[in-house]
Amino acid sequence: MSKKAPVQKNDYIDEAVFEDLTHDGNGVTKVDGYPLFVPNALPGEEGRVKVVKTSKGYGFGRLSERTKDSPFRQEPPCPIYRECGGCQIQHMTYEGQLEAKEKNVKAVMQRIGKLHDLHVHPVLGMEEPWRYRNKAQVPVGEKDGRFVAGFYQKRSHEIIDMDKCIIQYEKNDEVIQHVKEVCEKLEVRPYDEKNHKGTLRHIMTRTAYTTGEVMVVLVTRTPELPHKKAIVDALIENIEGLKSVVHNVNSKRTNVIMGDTTRVLWGEEVIHDYIGDVKFAISARSFYQVNPEQTKVLYDKALEYADLQGEETVIDAYCGIGTISLFLAQKAKKVYGVEIVPQAIEDAKQNAELNGMANVEFKAGPAEVVIPDWYKEGIKADVLVVDPPRKGCDEALLNTILAMKPKRVVYVSCNPATLARDLRILEDGGYKTAEVQPVDMFPQTMHCEAVAKIELVE
Structure with a gap:
């Protein structure tokens, strides 16, 4: 017989004490060991909680009163933070965010990886943890007859209209407003998700961190974009630094943003940006890190952990458009990169050419298939x-x-839990994790990247 939860829906917990944060920013309180996840509650706080939902292993609650505040509590600076689902922990000071992320990384290393003596460094944070995202992609819809564009409300598909987002580059805000205004003026119909009607589904924009080049991508349900010449002319006139206007068609009923058909309406197919001294061409479909300032911090750490002396052969699994591969190629004798997405490999090859790097080779395919093939051919990685x-x-x-x-493995992770799981497997197979460095790529959210330095035990 299954054990009944110690609380039921609509019960009140009068003296709830919050001890932790979940990966999506909810406070955690426990009743007889049974966890309740409560939005807008921080570790160290106390209050009264109403139980709103229960399941076998955990429940959800709503904070009806706070009787003790965390020293890290602050008033969220964004006016739509309470409704919007884009950020999770703006109500926490940045100092508190970094502390919570460090605690989380250490906890999963111990709980999942059983790595109790592992040295996890303090999180490398940003000096200014706002306005860091170089890419914005917002859904478009209609509300009360008005054209709206913004992020979805928490746990819904209701669009919260916004004129600015304080974690995005200001330039991206400006671009989205121009697109909204011109499309509304020309009566381009916004997408109706419920009935699968209308035209414009998403506005995506990228602004290059170092060059200032701007790309606009208009995602439509229909194969044609009405008034495309007038739209393009208006964007050229109003957006400084505009280098590319792209049309993407996604005719499916899906939550996936981009469809399969992409064509350039005006300008270049790519914009260019730099990470350190390495130049990258970024297309509408390219995966490129959204926080370039912290990407440099992350890749510098990966390069330090690789400890390259100039004579090593390096294999970069999951190489994407070659961002880490080319960073490593500055110091390695030879770098091999593998990635399952063929278009990303084409981009990686172009990026190698763009930087005049001849010591890099890329191949499309699953890493778990390509790397054993290389191994059979005699290609063996030092790192x-x-x-x-x-x-x-x-x-x-x-x-x-x-x-x-290989003598060293450098593991760059966007999910500390799966990193901890994989480190356990490598440790059981003869490796030792020397250290882990968390890097805050996404301030105001609970996401945290980490780099692990792993060495073969001789």
């Missing part, structure tokens, strides 16, 4: 770098690493 998606490394790739035995 192997992984930067996997949130689900972590494929098991076959981890087995290949253990078979290949």
